[in-house]
Amino acid sequence: MSTDRKPADNKAWFFVIPVIISVAFTAIIPLIIVINYSVQDIFGPDDRIFVGSEWFRDVIGDPIIRDSFWRSIRFSVQVLLVQIPLGIVLGLAMPKRGWRASAALVLMALPLLIPFNVVGMIWQIFARADIGLGGYFVNDVLGISYNYTLVPRDAWFTVLLMDTWHWAPLVALLVYAGLRSIPDAYYRAAEIDGAKRFAIFRFIELPKLAGVLTIAVLLRFMDSFMIYTEPFVLTGGGPGNTTNFLSISLTKIAVGQFDLGRAAAYSLIFFLFIQLFCFIFYTAMKRL
Amino acid sequence: MAEIRLAGIGHRYGDSDWALRGIDLTWEDGGAYALLGPSGCGKSTMLNVISGLVDPTEGAIYADGIDITARSTVERNIAQVFQFPVLYDTMTVAQNMRFPLRNRGVDKATAQRRVEEIAELLDISHLLDERAKGLSADSKQLVSLSRALVRTDVAAILFDEPLTVIDPQKKWSLRQALKRVHNELNHTLVYVTHDQTEALTFADAVVVMDQGEVMQEGSPDELFERPAHTFVGNFIGSPGMNFLSCSVAGGVVGLGGVDLMRLPGSISPELEPGDVVGIRPDFVRCAPPGSGRGSSIVADVDVDESKDLGTAHLVTLRIGDEALVARIPAGEHVPRERCDLLLELGNIHFFRGGHRVEGCTPVAPTAGAIR
Numbered sequence: 001m002s003t004d005r006k007p008a009d010n011k012a013w014f015f016v017i018p019v020i021i022s023v024a025f026t027a028i029i030p031l032i033i034v035i036n037y038s039v040q041d042i043f044g045p046d047d048r049i050f051v052g053s054e055w056f057r058d059v060i061g062d063p064i065i066r067d068s069f070w071r072s073i074r075f076s077v078q079v080l081l082v083q084i085p086l087g088i089v090l091g092l093a094m095p096k097r098g099w100r101a102s103a104a105l106v107l108m109a110l111p112l113l114i115p116f117n118v119v120g121m122i123w124q125i126f127a128r129a130d131i132g133l134g135g136y137f138v139n140d141v142l143g144i145s146y147n148y149t150l151v152p153r154d155a156w157f158t159v160l161l162m163d164t165w166h167w168a169p170l171v172a173l174l175v176y177a178g179l180r181s182i183p184d185a186y187y188r189a190a191e192i193d194g195a196k197r198f199a200i201f202r203f204i205e206l207p208k209l210a211g212v213l214t215i216a217v218l219l220r221f222m223d224s225f226m227i228y229t230e231p232f233v234l235t236g237g238g239p240g241n242t243t244n245f246l247s248i249s250l251t252k253i254a255v256g257q258f259d260l261g262r263a264a265a266y267s268l269i270f271f272l273f274i275q276l277f278c279f280i281f282y283t284a285m286k287r288l
Numbered sequence: 289m290a291e292i293r294l295a296g297i298g299h300r301y302g303d304s305d306w307a308l309r310g311i312d313l314t315w316e317d318g319g320a321y322a323l324l325g326p327s328g329c330g331k332s333t334m335l336n337v338i339s340g341l342v343d344p345t346e347g348a349i350y351a352d353g354i355d356i357t358a359r360s361t362v363e364r365n366i367a368q369v370f371q372f373p374v375l376y377d378t379m380t381v382a383q384n385m386r387f388p389l390r391n392r393g394v395d396k397a398t399a400q401r402r403v404e405e406i407a408e409l410l411d412i413s414h415l416l417d418e419r420a421k422g423l424s425a426d427s428k429q430l431v432s433l434s435r436a437l438v439r440t441d442v443a444a445i446l447f448d449e450p451l452t453v454i455d456p457q458k459k460w461s462l463r464q465a466l467k468r469v470h471n472e473l474n475h476t477l478v479y480v481t482h483d484q485t486e487a488l489t490f491a492d493a494v495v496v497m498d499q500g501e502v503m504q505e506g507s508p509d510e511l512f513e514r515p516a517h518t519f520v521g522n523f524i525g526s527p528g529m530n531f532l533s534c535s536v537a538g539g540v541v542g543l544g545g546v547d548l549m550r551l552p553g554s555i556s557p558e559l560e561p562g563d564v565v566g567i568r569p570d571f572v573r574c575a576p577p578g579s580g581r582g583s584s585i586v587a588d589v590d591v592d593e594s595k596d597l598g599t600a601h602l603v604t605l606r607i608g609d610e611a612l613v614a615r616i617p618a619g620e621h622v623p624r625e626r627c628d629l630l631l632e633l634g635n636i637h638f639f640r641g642g643h644r645v646e647g648c649t650p651v652a653p654t655a656g657a658i659r
Contacts, residue, residue, distance in 0.1 A: 188341050189374040191361045193435060194391035203376040203387075 038264035055265035065266065067241065068249040072225050075160070075245060079224040080217060083164055087171025087216060088209070092201075094176050105176075108169040116166075120233025123162040149235060152242035159231050159243050163224060171216045178212035179205060214285040218278055225274060246270055290352040290443040291317045292338065292476060297347035299333055307333040308344070309500040315444070317352075318474040322491035324481060326523070330500040331480045335446045338478070339366045351443050367436030368446040372453045373428030375420040382407075382416040385434050392439070399438075406437045409472060410465055426458040430465065437469060444476040451486060463490060484524055496520050512568070513635070518642050521566050527602070530572070530612045531564040531639070540651060541565060541638050544607060548636055552647035555640065564639050571635035572614035574603065574627040591623045605629065 038055055042048045059065055094108070095101045114122070129135040129147040138146040145151075148158040182205065190200045228247035231237060237244040237252075250270065254263035292315040299308040307330045315321055323331045336342035338349060340361035348357045356364050376384050382403055389399040407413040410430050415423065420431060429450055436445045447466075451459045463486070470477055481487050487494050488508040496503045496511060496519070504516040515521035521529030535542040539557035541549050543565055551557060592604040592611065601622045605612045612629075616622055633650035 183372075183374075185370040185372070185374050188336075188339075188361075188368065189370065189432075189435075191341065192339065192366070192368055193388040194362045195387070196391070199391070203378060207377045 034264045034267055036264075037260050038268055039261075041261050051261065055261045056269065058262060059266045059269060064241070064244075065246075065249060068244055068246045071241075071244065072227075072246040075156075075227070076221050076224045078160055079163055079167075080220055082160065083168045083171050083220055084213065084217060086164065086168045088175050088213075090168065090172035091175025091179060092205075094172065096180075105173070108172055108176075111166050111169050112173075114166070116229035117233050119162060119166050120230040123158065123165075123230070124234050127158050150239055152239055155235050155239055155242045159227075159234060162230055162234070163227065166230070167220060167223065171220065174212040174216045175209060178209045182208045210285070214282070217285075218281060221281070222274060222278065225277075290476065291315065291350075292444055292478075293350040293353075294338070295348045295350065297334075297337060297344050297349065299330075299337060299342065299344045299346075306500050308337065310347070311500075311502055313495065313502060313505065315476055315478060317476055320470050320477045320479070320490060320492050322479045322481060322487035322494045323497060324484060324487040324494050324523070325497035325503075326482055329497045331482075331497055332448060333500075334497070335368065335448050335478070335480055338444070339368050339446055340364045365439070365441045365443045366446060367439065367442045367444075368448065369429070369433050369436060369450045371449045373425060373432045375423075375428055375431055377419075377421040379420055380417055381412065381420055381423070381431050384420050384431055385416075385438050388435055388439055392441075402438050402440070406434050409437070409469060410434055426454050426462055429454060429462065433466075433469070437473065437475075442475060444478060447477065447479040447481075449481050450479075451481075451483075459486075466490065484526070488524075496523060498523075514637070514644065515566070516644050518564065518566065518639050521568075521637075521639075525568060525570070527569055527613050527615070529566045529568050531566050532607065532610050532612065534563060534565045534638070535559060536563055541648070547651040548633065549638060549648040549650050551638065551645060552649075554647075555645060560640060562641055566637045566639055566644075567612075567631060567635060569602070569613040569615035571632050572605075572612060572616075573630040573632075574605070574614060574616065574621055574623040575630055576621060576623070577626055577628055591625055591627060594622065594624075 039050060039052060040048050041051050041055075090108070094104045111119070126132045126134045127148055129139050129149075135146060135148075138144050146154050148155040186204050186208075187200065190204055195203070226247055227245055228251070231243040231245060232248055232251075235243055237248040250263060250266050253259050253266060294311050294313045297308055297311040298306060300306045311334070323334065325331050333342060337344045340356075340359060340363075344357065348355055350356065351364070376387060379387065385403045385406065386399050389402065394402075403416070404413070407416055410433065412427065412430050412434065415427060415431075420428065423431065433445075433450070436442060451462060454462055466477070466479075467490070469475070479487065479490050481490075488511075492507070493505060494508055494511055495505045498519045504511060504520045506514075506516075511520055511524045515524060515529065518529070518531060521531070532543060534548070535545075536551070536557070536559040539551045539553075540547050541551060541563075548565065592606045594604070595602040599618055601614075601616045601618070603614045603616060603623060605614060605623075605627075607629075621627075636650075638645045638648050
């Protein structure tokens with residue numbers, strides 16, 4: 001043993017204990033309980049059977065859950081396709097200085113401050129064909145037949161519109177902040193180089209926005225993939241199974257049917273999928 | 289390439305104070321000019337006015353005699369290199385260089401040839417296929433410069449403190465590259481800086497600005513030897529010029545009882561507030577007490593402080609309440625306590641109201657004690 005070893009004092013580990021305890025109670029122990037449930041069929045406190053991977057195979061094979069999965073994927077893809085470009089356009093269009101800039105910021109931030117189920121309520125009433133202002137306008141003024149409680153396509157559209165109304169401002173604000181951080185010199189150089197407006201967007205603004213757009217895509221994917229409250233308030237997943245997204249069908253299994261083993265396996269798969277997607281996406285964006 | 293002339297250019301941002309006040313200047317075709325001044329003196333505003341990024345509140349700009357004040361930046365054909373490198377991150381170096389040509393509809397083959405030529409000149413040929421994003425700061429700045437150089441229609445290139453973010457060791461080689469470019473392509477170059485070494489080594493003529501006004505325009509030697517204003521005297525040289533309060537009586541300027549020079553007849557022969565004499569630390573010499581030399585003023589003074597800079601000593605001398613710095617080259621007499629002060633009359637200047645009075649005649653030297 002060499003003599004110039006640094007003195008070892010493991011007392012420093014005591015400083016880590018508060019973190020370990022809080023993380024244990026907030027994340028690790030609840031997760032272990034879920035894992036515990038997912039490999040057993042529990043009937044009562046003293047009545048349980050170890051079932052191994054049966055719940056997992058069951059969940060993966062379940063046609064309703066599979067439908068929900070593809071429905072959520074389709075919804076998230078549409079959300080990204082609509083909200084990211086819309087957010088970029090809004091961010092670019094927002095006034096840069098003066099009272100207009102402040103007014104625009106406040107207006108854009110307003111939908112973000114509304115609680116999820118309140119958003120659901122607002123749209124539930126607003127879009128109703130019989131008494132809602134929006135529903136009335138579409139049906140009786142524009143003359144387009146629209147009823148989200150009956151027509152699957154209308155329900156889907158309403159959820160998408162509601163989510164866009166609620167969250168596109170987030171993308172817009174991120175883009176706006178990203179744009180503000182581009183030094184003036186870049187625009188001046190582009191002007192001197194004779195760049196057209198689109199070239200400025202393509203070669204200056206878009207590359208400089210890559211960072212905030214990564215965050216925007218990640219946030220919007222996770223939130224839309226996990227969407228629960230708004231469609232639940234709007235139609236409770238209906239009409240039929242039209243808006244029966246992953247979170248909604250999970251709740252039906254866990255709370256409705258009280259099928260805890262199945263719900264636990266479902267949760268774990270759901271959770272791991274989001275983790276995996278975010279990891280892959282983030283790694284890919286970093287390489288760009 | 290063109291001659292750029294500013295006629296009565298004034299600018300203010302909104303209702304704020306004037307950033308530029310009635311500037312008249314001519315930049316000749318193919319000249320290398322430096323615009324020197326402290327931060328906030330209006331240098332950058334001036335550049336932006338020339339490049340067309342800022343519309344001047346008043347006055348006009350001419351390129352080869354044609355009024356270009358109303359023209360947009362693109363139409364003016366004036367290129368600019370900014371304080372920090374401005375590159376298109378997602379493009380390669382070659383694509384960056386082609387970008388201004390592509391926007392102007394230059395055909396591919398011509399553009400390619402031009403890019404290769406300029407890359408050769410700037411010694412960045414080996415970087416052409418690299419992504420602009422990963423380059424070092426000095427290479428990036430070269431690429432920024434190259435985007436100005438590839439264009440054949442450029443009337444002038446403006447540099448806005450282009451070495452700010454460059455490592456000190458690389459600054460020299462970048463400056464060399466600039467010199468080379470200037471010799472080869474003969475563009476009109478205007479170089480803005482607050483670093484006098486940069487300005488003086490780069491330019492044929494230096495324009496010194498302060499508070500939106502041109503204080504002096506001239507060669508580095510002129511600025512050093514005959515500063516037109518106390519500001520220039522102070523700003524150029526390190527340390528700056530010494531200014532001492534003086535006496536003026538009957539048209540004769542005196543310092544501590546010693547007559548220095550006779551004022552020209554055109555100006556008031558009596559003392560006015562703010563009258564000072566200025567002398568560069570480089571022209572102040574000291575001698576052991578009692579060994580005064582012929583053509584110099586001799587005075588005995590106290591030595592306050594002495595700093596060894598290696599190649600020279602900086603000695604602070606005390607004359608009454610005022611301090612006087614002398615820069616004494618290594619090997620010459622460095623005083624320790626008291627000494628005789630030798631001032632060369634030809635290098636003493638008289639300033640009234642901040643401006644140097646031209647046409648003073650030195651008075652035959654007399655020995656005397658300055659107290």
